[in-house]
Amino acid sequence: MSFGSKLLTRRGIALLQFSSVGKTPCGGFRTFTTSKANVCGLNISRNYSSTSTVDVELTSVRYKDHVQRGNFAALQPDDVSFFREKLGKHRVITDQSDLDGYNVDWLRIVRGSGKIVLKPKTTEEISIILKYCNDRNLAVCPQAGNTSLVGGSVPVYDEVILSTSLMDAVINFDEWSGVLVCEPGCILEKLNDYLLDRDFIMPLDLGAKGSCQIGGNVSTNAGGLRLLRYGSLHSTVLGCEVVLADGTVLDLMSTMKKDNTGYDLKHLFIGAEGTLGIVTKLAIQCPAKPNAINLALLGMDGFDKVLTTFKRAKRDLGEILSSCEYIDTASMECVTGNLNLKLPISQSQFYMVIETSGSLGEHDEEKLNNFLEDIMEEKIVSDGTIASGSTQIKDIWALRERIAEALLKDGYCYKYDLSIPLTVFDELVQDMRTQLGIGAKRVCGYGHLGDSNIHLNITSETFDKSVHNKIEPFVYEWVAKHNGSISAEHGVGFKKRDYLHYSKPNEAIGIMRDIKKLLDPKGILNPYKVLPSNFSPKI
Ligand code: FAD
Numbered sequence: 001m002s003f004g005s006k007l008l009t010r011r012g013i014a015l016l017q018f019s020s021v022g023k024t025p026c027g028g029f030r031t032f033t034t035s036k037a038n039v040c041g042l043n044i045s046r047n048y049s050s051t052s053t054v055d056v057e058l059t060s061v062r063y064k065d066h067v068q069r070g071n072f073a074a075l076q077p078d079d080v081s082f083f084r085e086k087l088g089k090h091r092v093i094t095d096q097s098d099l100d101g102y103n104v105d106w107l108r109i110v111r112g113s114g115k116i117v118l119k120p121k122t123t124e125e126i127s128i129i130l131k132y133c134n135d136r137n138l139a140v141c142p143q144a145g146n147t148s149l150v151g152g153s154v155p156v157y158d159e160v161i162l163s164t165s166l167m168d169a170v171i172n173f174d175e176w177s178g179v180l181v182c183e184p185g186c187i188l189e190k191l192n193d194y195l196l197d198r199d200f201i202m203p204l205d206l207g208a209k210g211s212c213q214i215g216g217n218v219s220t221n222a223g224g225l226r227l228l229r230y231g232s233l234h235s236t237v238l239g240c241e242v243v244l245a246d247g248t249v250l251d252l253m254s255t256m257k258k259d260n261t262g263y264d265l266k267h268l269f270i271g272a273e274g275t276l277g278i279v280t281k282l283a284i285q286c287p288a289k290p291n292a293i294n295l296a297l298l299g300m301d302g303f304d305k306v307l308t309t310f311k312r313a314k315r316d317l318g319e320i321l322s323s324c325e326y327i328d329t330a331s332m333e334c335v336t337g338n339l340n341l342k343l344p345i346s347q348s349q350f351y352m353v354i355e356t357s358g359s360l361g362e363h364d365e366e367k368l369n370n371f372l373e374d375i376m377e378e379k380i381v382s383d384g385t386i387a388s389g390s391t392q393i394k395d396i397w398a399l400r401e402r403i404a405e406a407l408l409k410d411g412y413c414y415k416y417d418l419s420i421p422l423t424v425f426d427e428l429v430q431d432m433r434t435q436l437g438i439g440a441k442r443v444c445g446y447g448h449l450g451d452s453n454i455h456l457n458i459t460s461e462t463f464d465k466s467v468h469n470k471i472e473p474f475v476y477e478w479v480a481k482h483n484g485s486i487s488a489e490h491g492v493g494f495k496k497r498d499y500l501h502y503s504k505p506n507e508a509i510g511i512m513r514d515i516k517k518l519l520d521p522k523g524i525l526n527p528y529k530v531l532p533s534n535f536s537p538k539i
């Protein structure tokens with residue numbers, strides 16, 4: 001066990017002595033600064049699972065009582081010829097074996113039967129494709145990194161799959177303003193690396209960074225691990241270019257922070273999940289790279305101590321607090337057990353990952369050390385470690401970021417991404433356990449505590465309808481009762497569209513439907529997603 005150089009606190013005592021257990025196999029409390037945050041880039045490829053994609057039941061079969069194919073045209077040989085003529089044969093995929101990965105989602109809960117994938121390289125090509133599909137009444141499913149967790153990125157039936165993966169150029173970066181202009185197919189992690197070389201970072205970070213694309217992130221209004229610090233994409237996306245269903249190119253590419261010239265239409269496309277248009281260009285406000293980053297993993301017994309730690313972190317760390325995540329013991333057991341990862345502190349009922357990012361290392365360390373010393377001394381926290389070096393940073397983030405991946409190893413994962421008041425986080429997990437009895441393999445909670453966003457996950461060996469029916473609508477009713485949101489950050493997609501009313505009044509859903517009709521009158525863009533299947537507007 002190596003503790004490296006001991007960090008002296010303001011009271012002149014080495015912090016590691018405050019660990020009530022004192023065993024920190026991966027290193028004790030010590031300071032750390034690095035140029036790169038969150039170096040744990042998961043490459044979540046389509047071939048991630050060794051099981052065949054055809055093992056996943058077709059969405060049209062599993063959900064036959066919930067969805068009906070719309071009155072869209074079916075793909076004809078003439079359509080394929082048209083697309084080949086416009087894109088060239090290599091950017092039009094029709095071989096069944098190549099199509100499989102595009103038809104199944106990352107969670108392996110939905111499977112479409114799309115017969116063609118198109119890979120445009122320019123806005124003009126997307127405009128030609130959409131105009132043609134609109135005229136022909138062919139439905140289209142936009143797909144970026146295919147890491148959607150709500151069945152949004154794959155067809156439900158035979159929609160044309162429009163992949164943005166070849167549109168991955170950085171168009172411009174302005175080092176004075178920090179504004180990045182890029183195409184939608186840029187992979188999040190690559191953008192972050194590009195910016196790190198220029199002393200900036202992306203304003204968002206998530207476990208899927210190695211695969212997800214910025215166009216997919218914006219289209220889902222992804223949250224992730226840095227939202228606490230840098231806000232949502234609604235505040236950092238300054239402009240976008242979008243191709244509408246009929247092929248019209250809508251240029252909303254402002255690179256200015258302030259622009260009060262009427263309705264701010266770009267917000268319609270942030271989080272629209274491909275139902276209103278295809279995002280083809282983006283302008284994003286990026287923050288400067290923090291000079292000093294510190295990461296602590298803490299263990300505590302009792303959810304009240306999680307809450308107290310968060311409150312104290314906000315008070316004592318103030319402006320340098322950049323991430324505040326929580327992991328319950330069942331989630332930690334899953335990620336360490338299923339992925340064979342090591343827990344560097346002793347076992348606790350709850351864990352927190354707390355990151356600080358600032359411009360002056362010594363100042364941040366002093367703040368963090370004082371904070372840790374206090375919460376250890378007051379026995380709010382029972383054990384903890386500060387990452388020392390990029391490997392430890394990576395290892396600690398892996399314990400949080402790879403939970404989603406670990407859960408899949410249980411078999412089937414029922415995933416719920418909810419906004420609820422902090423005070424009832426653990427109550428929900430306990431209530432779900434009671435509701436399910438012995439029916440589930442695992443019920444666990446983790447997530448973005450700093451944003452009031454819990455990820456409630458339940459697993460079983462295989463998809464089990466009786467387990468599913470016990471969870472839904474129970475979970476949505478529970479959330480509505482607490483005035484929460486049934487989707488904090490993953491979106492609505494296919495999976496949650498019929499539960500929208502738990503978080504939105506009918507009047508709001510009616511306006512959403514009217515906007516959809518205005519921008520996509522034939523409904524060709526990502527049908528069966530976001531809007532409820534049988535909603536009749538009451539306004
Ligand atoms: P896809 O999954 O391909 O698409 C997402 C949606 O956007 C689909 O509806 C698709 O039709 C649409 N779309 C894609 N590109 C365009 C475009 N150019 N124009 C219009 N519509 C488009 N989400 C979070 O919010 N926070 C997290 O912390 C987080 N962590 C994750 C961790 C893991 C391991 C995984 C697998 C997923 C995670 N997600 C998280 C969920 C997911 O929303 C994000 O990974 C990401 O935002 C999706 O990006 P993507 O490129 O994979 O998009």
Ligand code: MLT
Nearest residue numbers: 207401403404417447455
């Ligand atoms: C996360 O925060 O890890 C992601 O949103 C994925 C998940 O919910 O499992």
Ligand code: ZN
Nearest residue numbers: 224448455489
């Ligand atoms: Zn999340």
